[in-house]
Amino acid sequence: RGTLWNEIERLKDKGNFLTEDQILQLLLGICRGLEAIHARGYAHRDLKPTNILLGDEGQPILMDLGSMNQACIHVEGSRQALALQDWAAQRCTISYRAPELFSVQSHCVIDERTDVWSLGCVLYAMMFGEGPYDMVFQKGDSVALAVQNQLSIPQSPRHSSALRQLLTSMMTVDPQQRPPVSLLLSQLEALQPPASGQHTTQI
Template sequence: MGHALCACARGSLSIEGQRYLLLQRLGEGGFSYVDLVERLQDGRFYALKRILCHDKEDRREALHEVEMHGLFEHPNILRLEAHCMVEKGPKHEAWLLLPFLRRGTLWSEVEALRDKGTFLPEERIVPILLGICRGLEAIHAKGYAHRDLKPTNVLLDDEEQPVLMDLGSMNQACIEVKGSREAMALQDWAAQRCTISYRAPELFTVERDCVIDERTDIWSLGCVLYCMMFGEGPYDLIFQKGDSVALAVQNQLHVPASGRYSAALEHLLSSMMAVNPQDRPHISYILDQLEGLQAAPSGQDTTRI
């Protein structure tokens, strides 16, 4: 049974033959919103993501997100419980029924600590980052990349295990770009689908003959780690001030010496933030480093980079 929540029903709906009560709005973006719903059969709570579809292309993209969910059954990737496409006059809505994790996002955790003037300790960062990496490893193993990894797209369950969500920007891991037209098309796509302050440098100005691979996720992973260590992403403030993120990411990131974290973790962060994607490690290497950090006695430096 679901845990008791203080919420008033705002109507009901049906998905794949099951009835659900609409309880409250959890969040919304430019083209979707998420509601808390309760299944009448057993009182369990779910998050219902509703994607607004104005045309066939929107419907295709929503079904792509459904398809991506269907590829995985992994503890660190949010599972899809049910889905349907609903007609709303001339438009459609794609309904995706997802597990409800009451702790919310990794960003909520970081923000709450930052507001208290404190930060995540390394002994919490490492297992969270390990879980994120295991989810990414499963995605990369299928030949895909997430492309929009950020703290608001990582949920935490009751045991503080991270769960990757929002798979709508996922596409093939290795993209071979041939010519200026393909380069501009990929650049435009990235501008729409990859959050600017977590977007890899090679997606800001796509070269006319190049290969973009899954290491765009490694850059974003580095930004997530930086956020956990310092309370905000490395380029969040630049974006908020209206300065050029595209210009800022072309320079090697300086990792502040905080004294809170081991040299090994700081070096790992620096390796993820290499401007040249060919200099960034693959996810298997990062997992190996993190497992070494987790196994090391507290306070012992395990630098192997």
Template structure:
């Protein structure tokens, strides 16, 4: 890990002995900021994610995010170019240097379509969704779960290749809950780290003795598919109204009666968004169905699950 240095007079930073020039702010969240920077040596643009670490636990979480990036070398998962930890003004920060994808997130693309009263073609939905599934499969195959899959955490490259980002909520796929105290701890963690309108039903009311696994991602995946089809998440409006998302997710997802997409795509969506995680399909099943829909151009699907 290289030494980091802020050279304020020139608005530049050094990570792993390479200089980068600050260009502009891109985004900011509760505990992190994202800046656009340019490499002094290669002239390429990068996204610099600065995570504020308020305590040792915060530093540990940032280190985990770094390790998650390093764990994967997959075209549908955002890579890590470099990183460092440093102290600025008495505060600790983790700096993650990431590839910059100018097209932005899947959500920004969907918003533009909505503003134009347009929609996404079924073939485009399947193309993007397949890439999301490929990235998620890579995560699940290594025994991890993303835990915060949503359109804002999917970047799109120019050829519509999706790239999963924000690995800060990732953890081991299988969590065994033993007792009410552990159940409450998992529930509290989910409330902080898993976006409410994309959060799986089993994370709202965690049972005292249960297994939480990667099926939480499958539910979120269904929400992402719904959002691509309807240009808004299935529970976005519920949340915006101030109604109970926890209650809403206990019922089957409602597909609008005049949905413009094929019966095959609608069946896929209904098959993914099953309230009981034990009845939810795994990522391999979902990926196979997507491939089947692509090859049959939205034809009929089998309904048997793995």
């Protein structure tokens, strides 16, 4: 089936997008994968549509765990902060990288909510056919500066206010205000369409 990005591109070439039901199903599967990683004390750190494989039934499978590391990192001092910043520059894709990894503070805690930011970027790509900072990067502008401001989400009749609200919460610049995956999962399960009598389009 290829990756989630292949699917987004395939639809975009025809002038189409994933439906909200498809997005919710995919998001639920990705969240469950992240929850399993986080429950073991790790963070993925490089979540993006090209790292999400689609199985035969269209179910998402997280791949490329090469950037995965300890979820909770206590940064104590400028040397450690710079080392982590350099590591992130090499291992975390720039247009999906959380704001706190661009300019790591000397005394802070970096946790698994970097994945929630990246997940928000993935959700944006599923909704609009490209990542929120893809064009910033392609134009040569500063992604590091762009991510410091609250994301402006385009209006679209394709998406419910609940889905937009979910995206806004994931894209919260302050990681302490960003919801953990466990909370996202409970919100997503509440948004799932009823199984009976629903006509869903297969991807």
